[in-house]
Amino acid sequence: MTRRIVVRLLQAAAVLAVVATAVFVLLQFAPGDPFAAALDGTNVPPSVRMEWRARYGFDLPPAERFVRWIGALAHGELGYAASRHRPVADVVADAVPRTLLLVGVALALGFAAGILVGLVQARHHRRWPDRLLGALTLGGVAMPEFLLGLLAMTWLGARWRLFPVAGIASLGDTATWPAWERALDLLWHLALPAVVLAVGVAARVARHQRAALLGVLGEDYIRTARAKGLGEWRVLWHHALPNAIGPVLALLGLALPSLIGGAVLIERIFGWPGMGLTLFDALLARDYPLVLAAVLLATVVAVVARALTDVVAESVAPRRARIP
Amino acid sequence: MNPLLSVQDLHVDAPGEGRSILRGVHLTLDAGETVGVLGTSGSGKTTLALALLNLLPPALRARGRVEFEGHDLRTLNHAALCAVRGRRCAMVFQEPLTALNPRQRVGAQVAEVATAHGEHDAARAMRSAIDLLGRTGLTDPGERAQRFPHQLSGGERQRVLLAMALLLDPALLIADEPTSALDVTVQAQVLQLLREQQRARGMALLLVSHDLGVLATTCRRLLVLHGGRIVEDAPTPQLLAAPVHPHARALVDTVRPAERRA
Numbered sequence: 001m002t003r004r005i006v007v008r009l010l011q012a013a014a015v016l017a018v019v020a021t022a023v024f025v026l027l028q029f030a031p032g033d034p035f036a037a038a039l040d041g042t043n044v045p046p047s048v049r050m051e052w053r054a055r056y057g058f059d060l061p062p063a064e065r066f067v068r069w070i071g072a073l074a075h076g077e078l079g080y081a082a083s084r085h086r087p088v089a090d091v092v093a094d095a096v097p098r099t100l101l102l103v104g105v106a107l108a109l110g111f112a113a114g115i116l117v118g119l120v121q122a123r124h125h126r127r128w129p130d131r132l133l134g135a136l137t138l139g140g141v142a143m144p145e146f147l148l149g150l151l152a153m154t155w156l157g158a159r160w161r162l163f164p165v166a167g168i169a170s171l172g173d174t175a176t177w178p179a180w181e182r183a184l185d186l187l188w189h190l191a192l193p194a195v196v197l198a199v200g201v202a203a204r205v206a207r208h209q210r211a212a213l214l215g216v217l218g219e220d221y222i223r224t225a226r227a228k229g230l231g232e233w234r235v236l237w238h239h240a241l242p243n244a245i246g247p248v249l250a251l252l253g254l255a256l257p258s259l260i261g262g263a264v265l266i267e268r269i270f271g272w273p274g275m276g277l278t279l280f281d282a283l284l285a286r287d288y289p290l291v292l293a294a295v296l297l298a299t300v301v302a303v304v305a306r307a308l309t310d311v312v313a314e315s316v317a318p319r320r321a322r323i324p
Numbered sequence: 325m326n327p328l329l330s331v332q333d334l335h336v337d338a339p340g341e342g343r344s345i346l347r348g349v350h351l352t353l354d355a356g357e358t359v360g361v362l363g364t365s366g367s368g369k370t371t372l373a374l375a376l377l378n379l380l381p382p383a384l385r386a387r388g389r390v391e392f393e394g395h396d397l398r399t400l401n402h403a404a405l406c407a408v409r410g411r412r413c414a415m416v417f418q419e420p421l422t423a424l425n426p427r428q429r430v431g432a433q434v435a436e437v438a439t440a441h442g443e444h445d446a447a448r449a450m451r452s453a454i455d456l457l458g459r460t461g462l463t464d465p466g467e468r469a470q471r472f473p474h475q476l477s478g479g480e481r482q483r484v485l486l487a488m489a490l491l492l493d494p495a496l497l498i499a500d501e502p503t504s505a506l507d508v509t510v511q512a513q514v515l516q517l518l519r520e521q522q523r524a525r526g527m528a529l530l531l532v533s534h535d536l537g538v539l540a541t542t543c544r545r546l547l548v549l550h551g552g553r554i555v556e557d558a559p560t561p562q563l564l565a566a567p568v569h570p571h572a573r574a575l576v577d578t579v580r581p582a583e584r585r586a
Contacts, residue, residue: 220422223379227417228437228488229410231403238436242427 008310012303019299020073023292024066032286033058034082056080069292079289083282088293091278096297098168099274102267103259105190106197107252113198114205115248119236121206122213133206140203145262149196149269156192163192166271193270197262201255205248212244219243253309257302326394327352328528329376329413329496334388336371336380336552345371345384347552355495358522358529360539360560362575363549369532370418372549373500376530377409393495411441414489418501420481424473430484431457431469437491456487461517479510483517490521496528503538515542536579540564548572 039049053059078088121130157165170185217240225239267276275294282290336346345368353359363369375386390397417423431453438449457465460483489497503511519542522529533539546563548556555569567573
């Protein structure tokens, strides 16, 4: 076990190194730098441009900048986000919890709903609830998140005014509100983007959960459970689900990275000021230190999620391997 | 007196494959009676056992009457059927490893019969489960109850399945090849246990097997299942001494070839 964990950590470090290098190299082909928009006008003297670029090291050759960046990273320095006029670390520290909240709620909602839908489909296999939900989950898998986001925003937000169309808090002096009211306001703003993100997760989870359950329902011990006089739901919940949840939990590690990708679009659409929106804005502002930090962070999350999933999958199903 | 179990004209078809597995089975069984169903593989004996409790896989279609304690189990609604299964009529299966849930401790699997039928609360169900596991010959039942099926031997697993079936004192126990997956010495022990429990409880036993030796030592009456029909129904000594149907005769001959040739 210890050896496995060490190997996993080394793999994770290697992936991070490759991604960091690749992103840095790719950004060298992108035009401009954080000062391009502000300083490259005709009426700025060349000496001023030179001075600002020199101050933040943008006049150095790429190889040297790479070495400096890696060196700073090793000391936990992420650099300065010129577009925000703040250190990258501060920007990230604000944005990361918001994205974790959005993605975490979407994952929890998506898995809970998906497992439930899978159970209902397996319970009513080949009857109308199964077919109806099957069509819906297929739609959920096929539906692009941004389209669903725009539809939800248009109807639930703008037309029916049930939810705010964008942002993370109501306008006005919310800082003076009591804590529970602020929390409620946050949830109200979270509802649309989280549910939109959760729909795709739920649809994928449901399809996997249904298939896994149907595979297990043919097993002998299910027949035993029925012969004991258990009702169908109890059979599903106590005997089928524990044996069919493994492959679905393995999806968690796969869903997280793609969810972070989806969060970029959803945060942009709903104006949710998390890492996705930060990355998007940083790209437009050519704030490359911030872009690098955001991409690296997403990579860390993906790699850690993968590693954790493997560990969990092993600890959930060690028994299978030991059956004689 | 009405029989405990009365099966009339039971047919089971496999529409997908266009063949019939059971073609009009009739049988009756009185309370406390021990009846063996003898059949070669493919004769439909497992299908018969499953059909009695409506446990057939969805690909199979059954028709006919299965009357148990005055109810037709084939037409009973699902809730009422669940109340019969495991409580009034229990079942022991052939392959004890796959018949137990690999993710649940065996004690909990036995106790669940009582809690699901609302007989006992969880703690009392577990106590009676461990008690019964001990009476079925499991050494250190309190510790064994905490194990998962794969941590038990084949004989221990079959005892667990038997305890599961006996927990609520059913009027009828259906046992489908309960000893075929076990080696010979364990087979003898489990059969002995089955006979003891049947006598002690006075329950009816429907024992399904391909093994005439197993049936002859346990059952007072034997049925021979062949080609989806019961071709012979006689008390055990009579069937062994003078089988009428050619197939029954052939089966008996395999057990005592020397004697019959003499």
